[in-house]
Amino acid sequence: MDVPVYYSKAEFIETDTGNKVSRRATIAGPQNIILGGKTIISSGAIIRGDLRRTGPGHAVVISLGRYCLVGEGCVMRPPYKTYRGNFNYYPMKIGDYVHVGANTVVEAATIGNHVVIGKNCVIGKFTIIKDCAQVADNTVIPPNTVIPALALFSGSPGRFIEDLPESTQEMVESQTKQYYSRFQPLER
Amino acid sequence: MAPTIHYYCPCQSGESVQTPPPPHMASSSASFHPLHSLFFCEECDAVRCNRCVSVEVSGYYCPNCLFEVPSASVRAEKNRCARNCFSCPICRSTLQVVASDPPDGGDGRPSVSLSNVGEPPFFLYCNHCRWDSAEVGITFEKPTGLAAQLQKFEDSAPESLEFERLKEHFEPFLRTSSLSSLSHVPSTSSHHLPTSSATAAASAALARDIPGVGKYNPLARSRVGRDRTANKDEMPEYKSRMEIGVLGQLGSEGDGSDVEALRRMESAEEIASLEQRWGNSWTTSLGTSDLRPLRIPLHSKVSKRCPSCRHILIKPEQKAQSVRYKIKLVAANYLPAMTVALPHHTQGADATRRPQAKVPSAPDDRNAGAMMAGKSYPFHLALTNPLYDPIQVRLSVQRMHVTAATNSTAPEKARRTPFAVSLPTSSFPVAAFAEAWEYDDDDDMFGLEDDELGLEMGRTRDKDGKGKVKTVGVLEKRANVTVVGGEVVIGKEARGHVKFNMLVSYTYRSDDPLPSEDGAGTPSRTVAKTPEVKTFTFYTVVDLGPILPREEKLDPDI
Numbered sequence: 001m002d003v004p005v006y007y008s009k010a011e012f013i014e015t016d017t018g019n020k021v022s023r024r025a026t027i028a029g030p031q032n033i034i035l036g037g038k039t040i041i042s043s044g045a046i047i048r049g050d051l052r053r054t055g056p057g058h059a060v061v062i063s064l065g066r067y068c069l070v071g072e073g074c075v076m077r078p079p080y081k082t083y084r085g086n087f088n089y090y091p092m093k094i095g096d097y098v099h100v101g102a103n104t105v106v107e108a109a110t111i112g113n114h115v116v117i118g119k120n121c122v123i124g125k126f127t128i129i130k131d132c133a134q135v136a137d138n139t140v141i142p143p144n145t146v147i148p149a150l151a152l153f154s155g156s157p158g159r160f161i162e163d164l165p166e167s168t169q170e171m172v173e174s175q176t177k178q179y180y181s182r183f184q185p186l187e188r
Numbered sequence: 189m190a191p192t193i194h195y196y197c198p199c200q201s202g203e204s205v206q207t208p209p210p211p212h213m214a215s216s217s218a219s220f221h222p223l224h225s226l227f228f229c230e231e232c233d234a235v236r237c238n239r240c241v242s243v244e245v246s247g248y249y250c251p252n253c254l255f256e257v258p259s260a261s262v263r264a265e266k267n268r269c270a271r272n273c274f275s276c277p278i279c280r281s282t283l284q285v286v287a288s289d290p291p292d293g294g295d296g297r298p299s300v301s302l303s304n305v306g307e308p309p310f311f312l313y314c315n316h317c318r319w320d321s322a323e324v325g326i327t328f329e330k331p332t333g334l335a336a337q338l339q340k341f342e343d344s345a346p347e348s349l350e351f352e353r354l355k356e357h358f359e360p361f362l363r364t365s366s367l368s369s370l371s372h373v374p375s376t377s378s379h380h381l382p383t384s385s386a387t388a389a390a391s392a393a394l395a396r397d398i399p400g401v402g403k404y405n406p407l408a409r410s411r412v413g414r415d416r417t418a419n420k421d422e423m424p425e426y427k428s429r430m431e432i433g434v435l436g437q438l439g440s441e442g443d444g445s446d447v448e449a450l451r452r453m454e455s456a457e458e459i460a461s462l463e464q465r466w467g468n469s470w471t472t473s474l475g476t477s478d479l480r481p482l483r484i485p486l487h488s489k490v491s492k493r494c495p496s497c498r499h500i501l502i503k504p505e506q507k508a509q510s511v512r513y514k515i516k517l518v519a520a521n522y523l524p525a526m527t528v529a530l531p532h533h534t535q536g537a538d539a540t541r542r543p544q545a546k547v548p549s550a551p552d553d554r555n556a557g558a559m560m561a562g563k564s565y566p567f568h569l570a571l572t573n574p575l576y577d578p579i580q581v582r583l584s585v586q587r588m589h590v591t592a593a594t595n596s597t598a599p600e601k602a603r604r605t606p607f608a609v610s611l612p613t614s615s616f617p618v619a620a621f622a623e624a625w626e627y628d629d630d631d632d633m634f635g636l637e638d639d640e641l642g643l644e645m646g647r648t649r650d651k652d653g654k655g656k657v658k659t660v661g662v663l664e665k666r667a668n669v670t671v672v673g674g675e676v677v678i679g680k681e682a683r684g685h686v687k688f689n690m691l692v693s694y695t696y697r698s699d700d701p702l703p704s705e706d707g708a709g710t711p712s713r714t715v716a717k718t719p720e721v722k723t724f725t726f727y728t729v730v731d732l733g734p735i736l737p738r739e740e741k742l743d744p745d746i
Contacts, residue, residue: 114511130509132511144315145281145282146251146282149509157279157280157317169511
């Protein structure tokens with residue numbers, strides 16, 4: 001019943017923890033990026049781990065949880081601002097079971113667990129997305145927006161549309177797990 | 189479009205009728221819901237939906253600052269955030285507090301601000317449409333407690349003054365009538381009294397102001413009201429704070445001044461749209477320049493109850509941003525989850541095997557799943573058992589008498605030629621849900637591969653045995669999922685959607701001695717002392733997708 005989503009085996013690198021990262025994705029500053037395991041980075045995605053906070057020491061720039069999907073052509077870029085005269089980048093934290101649709105630009109500060117973001121969205125700087133929230137396709141979320149838990153946002157600018165059903169958490173969890181298990185290599 | 193299956197909630201139909209409306213009627217969609225949005229009442233042993241549950245607010249919070257507002261202060265704050273949260277009057281996105289530019293250091297570069305928060309005055313700025321509150325003359329001395337700083341403007345607005353006055357006017361009546369209703373305890377409709385005296389005053393005022401409107405007299409309808417006629421006469425006439433004519437001075441007359449403004453207007457954006465003015469309780473001027481930032485309306489967390497037995501179905505945790513529930517009785521934990529697929533659809537997607545990850549519903553195969561009139565198609569139903577006990581499921585298609593009736597009489601006879609659906613007639617088992625299967629994705633997906641192979645082999649064996657691929661019957665069993673096949677034969681002149689009601693009944697072993705006893709039907713029936721078989725029946729609607737007329741050859745290879 002579950003239709004596999006095939007990818008060419010040569011294109012993807014699979015890590016010990018089950019992350020699948022496309023060779024066609026641009027991963028800048030990989031030492032500053034954490035993938036939780038079983039996370040898929042699709043081809044054409046750009047993840048800017050190099051935009052780190054100035055200062056000495058090791059800094060985590062982007063962390064993704066388990067069972068995440070960064071869609072094709074997505075841009076994940078940490079947010080920045082000038083605070084008290086100093087320009088700086090700030091880390092981006094993304095929880096478990098988060099799907100980001102194709103060609104979406106994410107500059108959020110925090111994304112909770114079980115969040116689904118559609119394709120062709122723009123998630124503005126320092127946006128905070130709480131658990132189980134969803135963003136519809138083609139939505140523009142202005143900077144500094146807060147999306148509360150279990151809310152559906154849509155439109156430009158993205159606005160609250162409705163409360164999501166109580167079982168959203170289980171649904172998103174099973175969908176994201178299922179997507180990972182459907183994502184199968186194809187030898188050629 | 190992928191085929192869908194929705195579940196029936198009987199709340200829309202009458203007490204006696206428990207069968208769902210015919211699926212081709214547009215109104216039937218109100219009775220069918222996706223499984224994940226349904227609830228299940230254990231006491232009534234029935235499915236409940238969002239349309240029929242009764243909803244209670246269990247807490248308020250601001251959707252922007254996520255502050256949990258105590259319900260005592262919600263009314264005083266007029267259901268809006270009383271902290272720093274404002275939405276843009278133009279585009280409704282959240283406004284941000286920004287400081288003014290720091291003073292010029294003299295060398296052409298702005299000097300670095302030393303203060304933590306920036307330079308006053310502060311103003312509200314929209315990150316989406318670039319509106320800012322300085323445009324309309326709203327600035328702040330400090331960047332905190334903005335709502336409190338704006339409070340005096342809000343309180344002095346004519347509409348809120350008028351509302352306060354109205355409340356003042358009616359308060360003594362509300363108090364006396366509630367007191368008197370308390371003293372007249374035996375009257376059954378005593379709680380209606382405060383409203384009836386208020387409506388009496390309102391209708392009196394309406395009758396006075398608008399000639400020809402008859403007085404609505406609720407008092408004449410209830411005996412209790414007639415006793416209280418004296419009370420009604422005691423109510424003095426309400427005099428508004430402001431005469432109607434004075435409103436014109438507020439720039440809302442809708443004549444001379446507006447025409448003048450329109451004459452000078454250069455772009456349509458200068459007029460506030462209806463949506464932007466919709467929430468105002470008072471007529472305001474038409475210009476967007478007069479719109480004010482809006483305090484963000486609060487959201488609420490709700491608990492839900494069964495409409496008939498009042499048992500709680502949904503009870504959220506107190507914390508506003510928690511997604512956990514103290515009580516959550518959702519239908520997905522009781523009814524088997526069903527998904528439907530058309531193999532000819534998915535085979536089409538397989539054939540094109542894309543090397544990159546692409547979801548099967550790409551725009552180019554929009555019509556790949558469509559069915560041609562005059563052909564027959566197999567379809568697959570996958571049932572997933574959420575219970576800890578195995579179940580026996582029996583499926584049957586609801587007879588569509590209504591369709592048949594329209595066929596014989598209606599002029600659109602040709603368009604309604606139905607299709608025939610065949611399903612497995614005997615009952616089949618679906619294995620119990622076990623927690624262990626939750627973790628099968630950790631062992632490298634071998635299970636899935638094996639199952640797929642098994643399915644392929646099984647089907648080829650069928651082919652060898654009967655010389656024909658088996659389409660109707662149980663096709664696959666894996667973990668707590670059983671896949672059954674069905675077949676639909678579409679008439680030559682059929683149009684519309686292949687959509688039919690399907691009755692699903694499943695039997696499970698119940699541990700309860702008698703079905704009438706309370707505590708019936710928890711999903712964890714592991715101890716079986718006196719095994720008793722219980723049956724639950726529900727309706728679903730299956731939509732397999734549109735039927736293409738025969739003439740339209742979309743794809744040469746179909």
